[in-house]
Amino acid sequence: MAHVPDLEARSPWSEISQYKAVTIHQHKEPMNGSITIPGSKSFTNRALILAAFAEGTSRLDGVLRSDDSYFCLEALKSIGVAIEIDGESVVVHGIGGQRLNQSAELYIGAAGTTARFLPGLLSAHTDVPQTVRASRRMSERPVKPLFDVLEQWGQAVTYEQTPGVYPVKLEAAEFLGGEGTISGKQSSQFISGLLMAAPAAKNGVVLNVTDGIVQHAYVKITIDIMKEHGVNVTYNDDFNRFEVAPQVYQPKDYSLEADASTACYFFALAALHGGTVEVTNMNLDTNQPDIGVLEILETFGCTVETSGSTVKVTGPEQLKGGRTISMKEMSDQALTIAALVPFCDGPITITDVEHIRHHESDRIQAMTESLTQLGIDITEHQDGWTIHPGQPKAGESLSSYDDHRIAMSLALIGTKIEQLTIEDPGSVSKTCPTFFDMLEQFNVRVSRKA
Ligand SMILES: O=C(O)C1=C[C@@H](OP(=O)(O)O)[C@@H](O)[C@H](O)C1
Ligand SMILES: C=C(OP(=O)(O)O)C(=O)O
Numbered sequence: 001m002a003h004v005p006d007l008e009a010r011s012p013w014s015e016i017s018q019y020k021a022v023t024i025h026q027h028k029e030p031m032n033g034s035i036t037i038p039g040s041k042s043f044t045n046r047a048l049i050l051a052a053f054a055e056g057t058s059r060l061d062g063v064l065r066s067d068d069s070y071f072c073l074e075a076l077k078s079i080g081v082a083i084e085i086d087g088e089s090v091v092v093h094g095i096g097g098q099r100l101n102q103s104a105e106l107y108i109g110a111a112g113t114t115a116r117f118l119p120g121l122l123s124a125h126t127d128v129p130q131t132v133r134a135s136r137r138m139s140e141r142p143v144k145p146l147f148d149v150l151e152q153w154g155q156a157v158t159y160e161q162t163p164g165v166y167p168v169k170l171e172a173a174e175f176l177g178g179e180g181t182i183s184g185k186q187s188s189q190f191i192s193g194l195l196m197a198a199p200a201a202k203n204g205v206v207l208n209v210t211d212g213i214v215q216h217a218y219v220k221i222t223i224d225i226m227k228e229h230g231v232n233v234t235y236n237d238d239f240n241r242f243e244v245a246p247q248v249y250q251p252k253d254y255s256l257e258a259d260a261s262t263a264c265y266f267f268a269l270a271a272l273h274g275g276t277v278e279v280t281n282m283n284l285d286t287n288q289p290d291i292g293v294l295e296i297l298e299t300f301g302c303t304v305e306t307s308g309s310t311v312k313v314t315g316p317e318q319l320k321g322g323r324t325i326s327m328k329e330m331s332d333q334a335l336t337i338a339a340l341v342p343f344c345d346g347p348i349t350i351t352d353v354e355h356i357r358h359h360e361s362d363r364i365q366a367m368t369e370s371l372t373q374l375g376i377d378i379t380e381h382q383d384g385w386t387i388h389p390g391q392p393k394a395g396e397s398l399s400s401y402d403d404h405r406i407a408m409s410l411a412l413i414g415t416k417i418e419q420l421t422i423e424d425p426g427s428v429s430k431t432c433p434t435f436f437d438m439l440e441q442f443n444v445r446v447s448r449k450a
Helices: 041-052 068-080 112-124 146-154 186-201 217-228 258-271 289-299 327-341 356-359 363-373 404-414 425-429 435-440
Strands: 021-025 033-035 057-061 083-084 089-093 105-109 130-132 158-160 166-172 179-182 205-210 241-243 278-279 301-307 310-314 323-326 347-352 376-379 384-388 419-423 446-449
Touching: 021 404, 041 068, 041 089, 041 112, 041 186, 041 301, 068 083, 068 112, 068 217, 068 241, 068 425, 112 146, 112 158, 112 166, 112 186, 130 376, 146 158, 146 179, 146 347, 179 186, 186 205, 186 217, 186 241, 258 278, 258 289, 258 310, 258 327, 258 356, 258 404, 258 435, 289 301, 289 310, 289 323, 289 327, 323 327, 327 347, 327 363, 327 384, 327 404, 327 425, 363 376, 363 384, 363 404, 376 446, 404 419, 404 435, 425 435, 435 446
Parallel strands: 033 278, 105 130, 179 205, 323 347
Antiparallel strands: 021 419, 021 446, 057 089, 083 089, 130 166, 158 166, 205 241, 278 310, 301 310, 347 384, 376 384
16 A cells, blocks of 8 residues: 655655665675664653753754654744754753743654653743644654643643644643653653653652553653753652652753664664674663663574674574564564564564554554565564564565654565565654665665655
């Protein structure tokens, strides 16, 4: 099925969006090489937003230049935050406790991070209504559980078109705070967004989380970055009750981590082709959950060596299958792992990722359709798939579903078969506009079609 990309959500940082398709050609040699990974999307958008509401000037280095961060920066500029961008360094002159007294219409693109992190802080700081619009897909993705708690805490939200989703108008209201409860089962970003807004609440907040948190590590990242900006969150051992007293974010200069999610595509290349791929700038103490893919790759037969900030993955002669893998805690990589299974020596069942049906695409359905089109035997489950080994058909032209991770995962398969065409390669620029250039650094042949 042809999928029409939402080009409004592509930034000027997305050079690859000018192409209609790319064809990936088979790579017949072992995959050997070394690569430096761009900054983390998750760190970048948290750092930009907290620096914007801090009392003073912060300098952030290692910022990711992608669609998600571009529209986050633009949204912050449109409410009057002064920002200077010099390559991957960004200076943000925070507004601190200042109130906004001019209405703006903010466009946040397709970023779940901005969509869930910005509204709380924004409405806590405004004396006039602010309207927030998002991409087509982000206007279908869930946000109501987040807004329901913000409303209990005193903020006023009007859904402009369809109840429960973007676009929204954030009315001026006193942000009192109090106690609130939210389920952690659909998105960790709701909890991150509530915690980021919490210090602005007049009476502080207590947040209870039911059902466990999908990808709880992202909430840890939020708490760590809040701490960098001088704000303390206390929480219990079960990590389901959080308390935040009224506080003001302080400015801070720091370097952001490289994106572990992006690194995984390059680790996967080593797994698929044998040879050794070296990533030179990973923080191994990271809270980014996708670093856990390294342990999963070991179960496939890969060897992982780490030293300082370098990670080396060496692929085996034959990838091992024949087991069930829960991807709950690193669900952005469910598609990457799915892309490896056709090349294993036995089937693999991937579980616990129902929530990825609400990501940039219905990722479970999109991967089922893509692997089926390639002739791979795949059974879709509500929370994942069972995938069987098989030789993917060469010469197919596949949709990227306007989803960066579908495009990047299919590209991995492309390197193993005679050729595979991916439509709308610009989708990768949500988090990694240079993805295909990075593949070329490993001598993978990529043809671009205008
Ligand atoms: O907080 C974050 O930076 C993220 C949280 C996760 O979202 P969900 O918890 O909504 O799945 C993850 O999938 C996303 O890519 C980044
Ligand atoms: C789910 C993702 O992004 P978002 O931040 O938009 O939720 C992702 O990057 O895979």
